[in-house]
Amino acid sequence: MAKLNVSDLNKILRNVTARWEAAEPAAEYHLGYSPGPDDHSLEERESLAQANHRRFMAAVAAAAPSYPSSVDWRHFPGQAPLPAGNYVTPVRDQKTCGSCVAFGTLAAFESAIRIHARNPNQAVDLSEADLFYCYAEVQGRRCSGPNGGWWPDAALAVCQNPGVVDDPCFPYTPGDQQCNKCHDWQNRLTKISRWHKITNTADMKQWLATKGPLITGFAVYDDFFNYKSGIYHHISGALAGGHCVCCVGYDDVRRCWICKNSWWTNWGESGFFNIEYGQVGIDATMWALEL
Numbered sequence: 705m706a707k708l709n710v711s712d713l714n715k716i717l718r719n720v721t722a723r724w725e726a727a728e729p730a731a732e733y734h735l736g737y738s739p740g741p742d743d744h745s746l747e748e749r750e751s752l753a754q755a756n757h758r759r760f761m762a763a764v765a766a767a768a769p770s771y772p773s774s775v776d777w778r779h780f781p782g783q784a785p786l787p788a789g790n791y792v793t794p795v796r797d798q799k800t801c802g803s804c805v806a807f808g809t810l811a812a813f814e815s816a817i818r819i820h821a822r823n824p825n826q827a828v829d830l831s832e833a834d835l836f837y838c839y840a841e842v843q844g845r846r847c848s849g850p851n852g853g854w855w856p857d858a859a860l861a862v863c864q865n866p867g868v869v870d871d872p873c874f875p876y877t878p879g880d881q882q883c884n885k886c887h888d889w890q891n892r893l894t895k896i897s898r899w900h901k902i903t904n905t906a907d908m909k910q911w912l913a914t915k916g917p918l919i920t921g922f923a924v925y926d927d928f929f930n931y932k933s934g935i936y937h938h939i940s941g942a943l944a945g946g947h948c949v950c951c952v953g954y955d956d957v958r959r960c961w962i963c964k965n966s967w968w969t970n971w972g973e974s975g976f977f978n979i980e981y982g983q984v985g986i987d988a989t990m991w992a993l994e995l
Contacts, residue, residue, distance in 0.1 A: 706926045706941065706942060706944065707729075707926075707929075708726075708926050708927060708929075708930055708940065708941055710726050710727060710728050710930060713726045713927060713930055713939075713940060714726050716939060716940055717939060720939060722934075722937065722939055723934050723935040723936075723937060723980065724931060724932070724933065724934030724935055724936050724937070724978075725932045725933050725934050726927065726930040726931065726932055727930060727931075727932035728930070729929050729930060729971070730968075730970040730971060731967070731968070731970075731971075732800070733929050733967045733971065734798060734799070734800055734801060734802050734803075734804070734847075734848075735802055735804060735853065735924055735944065735945040735946060735947045736798070736801070736802030736803050736804035736805055736847075736852060736853040736854065736945075736946075736947065736948065737804055737805055737808075737853055737854070737855065737921040737922075737945075737946035737947050737948040738845075738852065738853030738854060738855060738946060739855060739921075739946065740854075740855030740856075740857050740858060742857060743855055743857070743921075743989070744988060744989070746922075746923040746943070746945075746946050746985060747923070748988075749921070749922070749923065749985030749988035749989070750923055750984055750985040750988070752903075752985070752988035752989070753922075753982050753983065753984070753985045753986060753987045753988040754982045756903070756904070756905045756982070756987055756988065757905065757981050757982030757987065758982075759905070760904075760905035760906060760981075763906065769906060769909070770910070771906075771909050771910050771912075771913040771914070772913055773955075773956040773957060774953070774954065774955040774956060774957065775909070775912050775913050775953040775954055776952065776953035776955075776962055777790075777791045777792050777815060777819075777912075777916060777917055777952045777953055778790050778791075778792045778952060778953070778962075778976075780824065785822055786819065786822055787822065787823075787824065788824075789824025789825065790824050791815050791818045791819050791824050791916070791917075792811070792815055792917065792950075792952050792964060793811065793814040793815065793818070793828060793829065795964060795965065795966070795968060795969050795974070795975030795976070796811075796832065796876070796966050796968075797966065797967065797968035798832070798878070798966040798967070799878035800847070800878045800879065801836070801847035801848070801878040801879060801880075802846075802847050802848055802852040802853045803832060803836040803840075803847065803854075803878075804853075804947050804948040804949070804966055805836075805840070805853070805854040805855060805856055805858075805859050805921075805948040806832040806835040806836040806840065806854070806859060807832050807948070807949075807950075807966035808856070808919050808920070808921075808948035808949045808950050808964075808966065809835065809856055809859040809860060809863065809919050809948070809950075809991075809993075810830045810831075810832055810835060810863075810868065811917065811919075811949075811950035811964050811966070812916070812917045812918060812919045812950045812991075812993060813830055813863060813868070813894075813896065813993060814828045814829070814830055815916050815917045815950070815952070816896070816916050816917075816993060816994070816995055817894070817995065819915075819916045820995045828870075829870060829871040829872075830868050830869070830870060830871060830894065831868055831869045831870060831871045831873060831874045831875070831876065831885075832871075832876045833871075833874040833875060833876040833877070834868050834869045834873070834874045834883075834885060834889075835859055835862060835863070835868050836854070837874075837880075837881050837882070837883050837884075838874070838883035838885065839858075839859075839862045840854045840858070840859070841880065841883075842883075843858060846880055847878065847879060847880050853945075853946065855921075856919050856921065856948060856991045857991075860896070860899040860919075860991060860993060863895065863896045863899070863993065864895060864896050864897070864898070864899065865895065866893060866895070867893035867894055867895035867896075868893065868894055868895075869885055869886070869889045869892045869893055869894075870892055870894070872886075873885055873886040873888075873889050873892050874886065874889070895995075896993045896994060896995055897994050897995055898993070898994050899991060899992060899993040899994070900991070900992055901989050901990070901991055901992075902918070902989070902990045902991070902992055903988070903989050905981075905987055908951075908954075908987060908990050909954055911990075911992050912951065912952075912953060912954060915992065915994075917950050917951060917952045917953075917964075918950070918951045918990040918991060918992055919948065919949075919950060919951070919990060919991040919992075919993070920948070920949060920950075920951050920961075920963070920986055920987070920989070920990045920991070921946055921947065921948045921949075921985070921989075922946070922947060922949075922979070922983075922984045922985045922986040923943055923945075923946060923984045923985050924943070924944045924945055924946065924947045924984070925938045925940075925941045925942065925943055925944060925984065926940065926941025926942055926944055927939050927940045927941040928941075928944075928984075929944070931971075931972050931977055932972065932973075933972070933973050934978065935958055935959070935960045935978045935979065935980050936977055936978065936979045936980065936983070937979070937980040937983050938983060938984050949963045949964060949965050949966070950963065950964040951963050951964075951986075951990060952964050952976075955978070958978065959980060959981050960978040960979055960980050960981065961978070961979050961981065961986055961987065962976065962977075962978055963976065963977055963978075963979060963986075964976055965977060
């Protein structure tokens with residue numbers, strides 16, 4: 705995480721009429737998305753996202769889409785059989801570990817549980833510690849260093865089999881550690897039935913409109929750490945690495961995806977951010993899961 709001068713950055717943002725504002729980071733933020741063996745590189749994801757967006761805009765110009773112009777699972781208006789409410793669980797904090805894939809994956813998993821239960825108030829808190837320290841680390845992944853980070857395919861395979869325990873069974877603390885689940889962990893597993901990748905922008909929006917949040921990854925540049933509000937698009941700074949988050953909606957009027965981060969609520973818009981379509985690989989591929 706390279707620190708940028710916030711005053712200088714905001715001047716640049718004003719000069720180019722950027723769609724977002726910068727602030728001094730409240731902490732040192734960590735990443736953790738490392739493209740897997742079947743993933744495109746971060747650079748390839750950026751090119752694919754731009755190409756996807758161009759194809760999508762051409763398709764929209766030819767025919768109106770069948771899904772709504774905006775979706776936000778934090779403010780679901782209610783549509784049978786789902787009541788109105790917030791189907792997104794609270795923002796978490798990965799702190800000083802590159803464990804974002806566990807957080808982004810379980811954020812979508814938790815929302816799926818609420819949606820499946822048709823209850824926006826369903827209490828659910830799955831264990832990122834279980835997912836990362838009991839499985840990613842067995843695969844040789846670490847909080848930092850040359851083997852830092854993980855990828856959604858591997859995390860989703862664990863969510864499918866054997867499943868993930870609840871957070872009280874293995875509470876999250878940052879830093880490489882031994883797997884230390886509660887004694888009855890085998891009776892506290894929650895599983896998904898299936899998962900798949902989505903590589904078409906229209907299909908991403910259709911899923912968000914009808915099924916629920918998605919998992920995604922993108923290239924993080926230094927200026928993203930300074931995001932305060934608005935609709936992010938890369939302006940300044942070098943590539944810092946890859947990051948995984950949960951996409952909870954989109955807005956065609958503002959031309960952005962709405963995402964839940966794992967850097968606590970004092971970052972961005974209370975822990976959430978908006979990111980412009982086609983930017984930094986955000987919509988090259990997204991991952992969908994089903995209970």
